[in-house]
Amino acid sequence: MNYYILTLFPEMVLEGLNTSIIGRAVQKGVIGIHAVNIRDYSKNKHRQVDDYPYGGGAGMVMQPGPVCDAYEDLCRKLGKRPRVLYMTPQGKVFSQKIAQELAKEEDLVFLCGHYEGIDERALSLTVTDYLSIGDYVLTGGELPAMVMIDCISRLVPGVLSNEESAQIESFHDNLLEYPQYTRPEIYEGLRVPEVLLSGHHKNIDLWRRQESIRRTLERRPDLLEHAVLSKKEQEFLEELKEISPERACAQENIVIE
Ligand code: ADE
Numbered sequence: 001m002n003y004y005i006l007t008l009f010p011e012m013v014l015e016g017l018n019t020s021i022i023g024r025a026v027q028k029g030v031i032g033i034h035a036v037n038i039r040d041y042s043k044n045k046h047r048q049v050d051d052y053p054y055g056g057g058a059g060m061v062m063q064p065g066p067v068c069d070a071y072e073d074l075c076r077k078l079g080k081r082p083r084v085l086y087m088t089p090q091g092k093v094f095s096q097k098i099a100q101e102l103a104k105e106e107d108l109v110f111l112c113g114h115y116e117g118i119d120e121r122a123l124s125l126t127v128t129d130y131l132s133i134g135d136y137v138l139t140g141g142e143l144p145a146m147v148m149i150d151c152i153s154r155l156v157p158g159v160l161s162n163e164e165s166a167q168i169e170s171f172h173d174n175l176l177e178y179p180q181y182t183r184p185e186i187y188e189g190l191r192v193p194e195v196l197l198s199g200h201h202k203n204i205d206l207w208r209r210q211e212s213i214r215r216t217l218e219r220r221p222d223l224l225e226h227a228v229l230s231k232k233e234q235e236f237l238e239e240l241k242e243i244s245p246e247r248a249c250a251q252e253n254i255v256i257e
């Protein structure tokens with residue numbers, strides 16, 4: 001997977017992404033992260049890339065020329081026209097499902113705007129996907145691009161080690177992940193749940209699945225509408241719903257097998 005980030009702040013994305021697991025994947029050559037400085041495509045002697053908005057109003061707008069030229073130059077070098085994801089609060093909200101779809105691409109271009117945004121003509125000429133990371137406004141598209149690149153990269157084969165690439169994590173089957181524990185066995189008087197010490201893998205799997213359901217009901221009940229549950233798990237969920245979510249948490253596990 002190769003990412004091309006069109007930005008006015010290349011150092012911000014490169015520094016942010018060249019650490020930890022993503023940095024290791026870059027070192028291994030499993031992913032490539034390339035920043036393109038839109039300012040390099042300014043034809044202005046002061047390297048200016050923005051101007052006042054037609055019609056008036058606050059702020060500056062990024063001009064279409066440098067953005068389109070940066071993308072066209074990239075396409076010429078690559079010999080193809082990759083998808084262009086524009087980071088904007090006006091886009092579709094990014095999700096694990098979108099990440100899974102994007103992880104199948106060979107190349108992705110992330111277009112990061114600043115100031116009051118980018119001239120609409122540049123967007124209509126280049127952008128294939130409008131994506132947001134949530135209903136709040138940031139100062140630029142760099143952080144959203146970094147968030148998406150981190151999330152997509154975890155799904156690219158070879159980025160996570162076998163140990164890291166747990167298949168069961170939050171949003172698997174539209175459920176949140178079960179709670180995790182490590183040593184010590186007792187901390188501040190709080191014990192690790194007995195079943196996890198039992199070595200009985202079937203019971204552990206069952207407990208984890210129940211905790212996922214319980215936690216999803218408690219924290220993200222909206223996800224349950226599309227959760228993938230067996231008949232017994234459905235029944236378990238119905239039992240949890242009958243008692244209040246708070247009490248469901250404190251309650252001992254309901255045995256479903
Ligand atoms: N640019 C500014 N705010 C944003 C957001 N919430 N998501 C994506 N891009 C943005």
